[in-house]
Amino acid sequence: MLYPTITPTRNVIELSGIWNFKLDNGETDPVLSAQKKLTNSSPMAVPASYNDIGVVKEIKEHIGFVWYEKEIYVPNDLEKQRIVLRFGSATHLAKVYLNGALSIEHKGGFLPFELEVNNYIEDGKLRITIALDNTLDHSTLPVGIYEEEEYESLGKVVRNLPNFDFFNYAGLQRPIKLYTTPHQFIKDVTIVTDHDGDHGTVKYSVDTNPKEGLVRVTVIDEDGNKVAACEGANGEISISDVNLWEPLNAYLYTMKIELINENQLVDVYEESFGVRTIKVEGGQFFINHKPFYFKGFGKHEDSPIHGRGFSDAVNVMDFNLMKWMGANSFRTAHYPYSEELMRLADREGFVVIDETPAVGLHFNFHATGAIKKEDSTWERLQTFDHHRDVLEDMIARDKNHPCVVMWSVANEAATEENGAFEYFEPLVELTKGKDPQKRPVTIITYIGSSPEHDKIAELVDVLGLNRYYGWYEHGGELDVAKVKLKAELEAWQKRCPDKPIMMTEYGADTMAGFHEVAPVLFTEEYQNEYLRINHEIFDETDVFIGEHVWNFADFATSQNIRRVNGNKKGVFTRERKPKASAHMLRKRWMTIPDYGYKVIKDKITKG
Numbered sequence: 001m002l003y004p005t006i007t008p009t010r011n012v013i014e015l016s017g018i019w020n021f022k023l024d025n026g027e028t029d030p031v032l033s034a035q036k037k038l039t040n041s042s043p044m045a046v047p048a049s050y051n052d053i054g055v056v057k058e059i060k061e062h063i064g065f066v067w068y069e070k071e072i073y074v075p076n077d078l079e080k081q082r083i084v085l086r087f088g089s090a091t092h093l094a095k096v097y098l099n100g101a102l103s104i105e106h107k108g109g110f111l112p113f114e115l116e117v118n119n120y121i122e123d124g125k126l127r128i129t130i131a132l133d134n135t136l137d138h139s140t141l142p143v144g145i146y147e148e149e150e151y152e153s154l155g156k157v158v159r160n161l162p163n164f165d166f167f168n169y170a171g172l173q174r175p176i177k178l179y180t181t182p183h184q185f186i187k188d189v190t191i192v193t194d195h196d197g198d199h200g201t202v203k204y205s206v207d208t209n210p211k212e213g214l215v216r217v218t219v220i221d222e223d224g225n226k227v228a229a230c231e232g233a234n235g236e237i238s239i240s241d242v243n244l245w246e247p248l249n250a251y252l253y254t255m256k257i258e259l260i261n262e263n264q265l266v267d268v269y270e271e272s273f274g275v276r277t278i279k280v281e282g283g284q285f286f287i288n289h290k291p292f293y294f295k296g297f298g299k300h301e302d303s304p305i306h307g308r309g310f311s312d313a314v315n316v317m318d319f320n321l322m323k324w325m326g327a328n329s330f331r332t333a334h335y336p337y338s339e340e341l342m343r344l345a346d347r348e349g350f351v352v353i354d355e356t357p358a359v360g361l362h363f364n365f366h367a368t369g370a371i372k373k374e375d376s377t378w379e380r381l382q383t384f385d386h387h388r389d390v391l392e393d394m395i396a397r398d399k400n401h402p403c404v405v406m407w408s409v410a411n412e413a414a415t416e417e418n419g420a421f422e423y424f425e426p427l428v429e430l431t432k433g434k435d436p437q438k439r440p441v442t443i444i445t446y447i448g449s450s451p452e453h454d455k456i457a458e459l460v461d462v463l464g465l466n467r468y469y470g471w472y473e474h475g476g477e478l479d480v481a482k483v484k485l486k487a488e489l490e491a492w493q494k495r496c497p498d499k500p501i502m503m504t505e506y507g508a509d510t511m512a513g514f515h516e517v518a519p520v521l522f523t524e525e526y527q528n529e530y531l532r533i534n535h536e537i538f539d540e541t542d543v544f545i546g547e548h549v550w551n552f553a554d555f556a557t558s559q560n561i562r563r564v565n566g567n568k569k570g571v572f573t574r575e576r577k578p579k580a581s582a583h584m585l586r587k588r589w590m591t592i593p594d595y596g597y598k599v600i601k602d603k604i605t606k607g
């Protein structure tokens, strides 16, 4: 799926700004309400989550549909082309009405969707009305628990509990754009790169609509020089003296694609790409044939005021903070992040584990944090079809990004329960089948999915472990935590020799400004000690390929007794001020090289 950009044949109009907004309290018929302009609406910023900027509880904690609307003129000149309305995302279920007519429905809150709007324009105008539902249940990703309860004195009370640990922000949280293409247009491009010595190869495949005309492809370097060219919808291009895309040292080429019909240039699109390879072998993770070590974070798209709303300023600052720390990578926990952020990661050289919104696929945690004995998750969940669609859409969107080095199919599902293997096997196969670059695949597991009980380790290329020894297990007993962590890592090596292990989450809630001489839970000293003992064990483990601290910054969660106004495991506060651990981690990461930190001597192979 192509990201909309301005080219000599295409235009883009941003629809960000103030939209009309209104809660739907279920009294109106959606079809009728979309037929006329929204009345009694309030201003709402787009992109943004509506929850925090709505201020009052009724908006912040609203369950169900809300309405957004904007009426625009479509300049006459544009009407000669295909005009496409594109949502970077709409969270979670969207019904889009154009001049009152239902035109598209989309399920899933973290991936783009679009539709052609030419036929909906009336008198040069387009009234875009969106009904958005934030309800989560056993068929959505993420998974939520929907409950209704009658109280004599109160009437019906509706609850929609997130089955996961982040606030269920909703709204039009990413940019919305109107863009144009010619009627004969470039629909998609797929790029797969390889290199040997200083010789790079680029296999490409261009999809056009209709499938006719001549495709011309030119590769341009960062200085604007043409380095290679080719003709045809599919082909292979050689680049001599190739500049590789390297972690934190990204080099991006531009592939200029021209579609020519009867000697006329009809469409132009430019896709940037990096030349790099990925391979997992012998317990190591190779980027460009060298063993890579992941240093970084599980993140969230989360910031004050915006909620989960897209902000270039937040993204640039977060990347600068990560660079300052010596981090080279992050995971898009727990949903695909905005396309704009992924493009920034390409440019900055951050290595990304790209995760689906499949979180909360378990019924074995109790709200108190206790692990319940449960074995019916895979019978009760109805997420499979949607999970498959989301994986396909995520790969279609992100397949060309050099920053993406691994797909995460799910986070902390009930992977120790019967039925987990049967649920995940087709999804892992699908991921491998759909990804033209054949990147490694992981499914991130929680502590209940121990080496003794886990059912899916054999399906994945990398064991992604979220483990909290010293926090949820043996909190305050760091000596015991160390022993337990070591034992588990050894057990994994026995069960899956040669499979790389990565700590995809480890962390401790820490209140910025809480201090004690002795490390005590919630103090900055404890967070440091907790991280330090984890690192000691990581450094003793051969097949260990990286560490992602949970979390980059403190983030919002729903209200519950385990969270004091949000999750405080951040190395930065939610306002991006460093805790003591930021300085401690910086010292460590600045001395750990991106490559060759864990070279297993008898296993050096060419990745």
Ligand code: BDP
Pocket (backbone or CB within 6 Å): 164, 165, 166, 334, 411, 412, 446, 466, 505, 550, 567, 569
């Ligand atoms: C893990 C989850 C993550 C939570 C974290 C925590 O993957 O979403 O925020 O634990 O409890 O279980 O802090």
